[in-house]
Amino acid sequence: MRPRARDRGFPSGMFPAGPFNAVTDVAGVRVGHATLWRGEPGDALVARTGVTVIDVAPDHSWDYRAYAGSHILHGIGQLTARDMIEAQGFLSGPIFLTGTRSLGAVYDAAIADALGDGHDEVPIPVVGECDDGYLSSPGAVVGPDDVAKALAARAGGPVDEGAVGAGTGMHLFAYKGGIGTSSRQVTTLDSLPTYTVGVLVLTNFGSEQDLRLPPGIEKPDPPDARPHPGSCIGVAVTDAPLHPQQLSRLAMRIGFGLVRTGSVGRSGSGEIFLAASTAHRLNRESPLVEGSFLQDDFDGEVSVVSELYAATADAAEEAVWNALCAATTVVGQQGRVVRSFYP
Numbered sequence: 001m002r003p004r005a006r007d008r009g010f011p012s013g014m015f016p017a018g019p020f021n022a023v024t025d026v027a028g029v030r031v032g033h034a035t036l037w038r039g040e041p042g043d044a045l046v047a048r049t050g051v052t053v054i055d056v057a058p059d060h061s062w063d064y065r066a067y068a069g070s071h072i073l074h075g076i077g078q079l080t081a082r083d084m085i086e087a088q089g090f091l092s093g094p095i096f097l098t099g100t101r102s103l104g105a106v107y108d109a110a111i112a113d114a115l116g117d118g119h120d121e122v123p124i125p126v127v128g129e130c131d132d133g134y135l136s137s138p139g140a141v142v143g144p145d146d147v148a149k150a151l152a153a154r155a156g157g158p159v160d161e162g163a164v165g166a167g168t169g170m171h172l173f174a175y176k177g178g179i180g181t182s183s184r185q186v187t188t189l190d191s192l193p194t195y196t197v198g199v200l201v202l203t204n205f206g207s208e209q210d211l212r213l214p215p216g217i218e219k220p221d222p223p224d225a226r227p228h229p230g231s232c233i234g235v236a237v238t239d240a241p242l243h244p245q246q247l248s249r250l251a252m253r254i255g256f257g258l259v260r261t262g263s264v265g266r267s268g269s270g271e272i273f274l275a276a277s278t279a280h281r282l283n284r285e286s287p288l289v290e291g292s293f294l295q296d297d298f299d300g301e302v303s304v305v306s307e308l309y310a311a312t313a314d315a316a317e318e319a320v321w322n323a324l325c326a327a328t329t330v331v332g333q334q335g336r337v338v339r340s341f342y343p
Helices: 082-088 100-116 144-152 244-261 304-326
Strands: 030-038 047-055 065-075 090-092 095-099 126-130 179-186 195-204 231-238 270-277
Touching (some): 047 100, 047 195, 082 270, 100 144, 126 195, 195 304
Antiparallel strands (some): 047 095, 065 270
């Protein structure tokens, strides 16, 4: 594994990270990748794409309901099931990330997985996309076997980053980008436990001129690639007991982290964010929901929710830097080269 951002001198923020510094630091969260790498430059079909799965459920994914919320910073992109999430306040099933051209194929494969798992409701999968068409041929689309591999690869612990899974063909400030993740732990009042928030981003955004490196980090030679401004799908998961409105605001803070790295939400870019809480497992067989939620503000010394917002921005920023540090150089269709930030 290549050195991550904090190992290279990038700032780590004001909150401690979890043991893996990944979204999988939230108990029960699992991540799986499947990479589709086919053809060489000059071939009729060159695939540099894939699919990544984030599962907030430790088991029975399609029957597990978790409170959720979303936020759009700029909407040139797609996150399916977002209307349902905003209307009902929860999601069910894994979260899938992939290339734009593969969105429909992944959606179909996700439905097949739900039906094969015995799910007795009409599934509405959550699939987010970014355009990897700079490196991948128009016909490069993931198949059901790729989705099945990503689902089978779901695991806790360290998460592969960079040019892997959905991040295989993505760019970041015209350098190679892809998957990045990070986590933060928030300890506030003695009466409350330590909460964890983890963020995973699929980075495919920014022009070289947008990049805002922290002090002490030197920029390498300018990249040769000239991809169009792309997008970013960001997913935050926390074990803090937040209700859907709070989770929508938590999702918004992913954008704050992106802005710190230099994102300006260019006109062709889609920054779409999703947040979910594992604190309440909604029981489909009960008419009542049990459990309490954190207050946005109260007459105490600290606002726990505000701390979680700040921690999310920190984790999102480092997740972007981790994607930048982890990604390796990729040569794609027509001999296009997107170089890594670090050799």
